[in-house]
Amino acid sequence: MRGRIGLLGAAAGAALLAPLGMWAWREETDGRPGGPALVPTxxxxxDPEATLAARRVYALLAGLENDARRGRPSRTVIGQHVELHNERYNPGYGDYRGTKQPGYYYRKARDITGRLPGFVELDLGPGYDxxxxxxxESRSYSRAWPSCRPRWGYTExxxxxxxGVWAGLPRPADGSYRPTGSHTDCADGTEVSLPRGDGGPAGIVGFSFHQPYPGSPVKGFAQTLHRNSPGAREPDWFTRVVTPGSAEHGHLLQDLAFLADHLGYLAERGVPVLLRPYHEMNTAPGRGFWWAGQDPAAFRRLWRLTYDYLVHRRGLHNLVFVWAPNSWEGAYAREPRDYYPGGRYVDVVGVDDYSDAPAKPFGxxxxxxxxxxGLEPYRKPRVIAESFHVPLNSARPDTLTRTPWVLWTVWGQALSYENLSEPRHKNSDADVKRTYGSPKVITAGDFVNV
Incomplete structure (x- = not known):
């Protein structure tokens, strides 16, 4: 790929209330004997009914992947995960003490480099205790759920x-993204504001879902962990979760309805979503999340029934499914192949890499x-789904040459904050600038509005 990625037009229709950013990618195959194993584009x-926007986002990632497999110059979309619940309600979170405006770490990249990320991942779970x-607040998708409760405004x-990120910031044409960028929180009356884009580069968006265990009376991070779930005490609990007709399965469907309602709101507005559910499923039994370390067949069943619910029952065709195991270093997490749901249910493969650091690679x-x-045989676009580190830094300036991931997402506060009180987890401003300024990296400024 050369130069900037153009937006090819505007989508019509009442559901799409602003220009739709999309990318074209020339379909290619490589039929040479012994040639690289390319990914479908x-x-x-x-999904035969996938929306045009979702198809073009996927084609962009697949095209980058195929360039890398052919040995051609490729590029990497730089991403930033944003923990809105922590930014809004946790004064101890991040690089200064005090609550932050939503999207603080999305905007932080621009504060350091003058550029916004090309991808932002948000989270609808886990709730805030x-x-x-x-x-x-009440919206079309929220009628089934209690409104105006304290510490739930982050879902809106x-x-x-x-x-806003998908179509370009700010969003004056669409009432869902408030024209002023600010609003009064209905639960506590405080004024909050979303980040503005100074005229608006577009970008790609994604969602993860740190889902508290099905049936959890309280929604918070503690309830996402296996050790706090019924599965820690009842060996057959997870089997009941994936068995239709059980009470636990009913609780699962309620959680998925909450997720689907929000994703449906985005679908109505033409927003494609990289959806990354049930990540780090390959951690050792008893560690990690309630869905992790389970019998692989049962996990595959969980993924497939979630897929069926979202795509077939709820008709969400704006989704690009991302499967992201934990880095399988052998102690905390195991080789993930047995947990792979199959190519019919996955579009992108990735890894949450916390096992090594630039100065001390694993292996x-x-x-x-x-x-x-390790992810190459899956024949899908490969991404770093979570990392504490930006890819290009003083210790490893050649990372994207040796491993041209199509997308790389930095986790939350790690962009500018020393995680776990360990200096090796800190990104210097120089490293962030090196990454965002590299011609190998796609930032929001590379998506050009028309």
Missing amino acids: DLRTR RPGWAVG DAVDLAV TGAWTEVWYR
């Missing part, structure tokens, strides 16, 4: 920010190379 091989699923911020290859090579 048409999302319709997985409050009873039951709730939302901050998540969908609003996703709508004998380059930093992240063991995971990059």
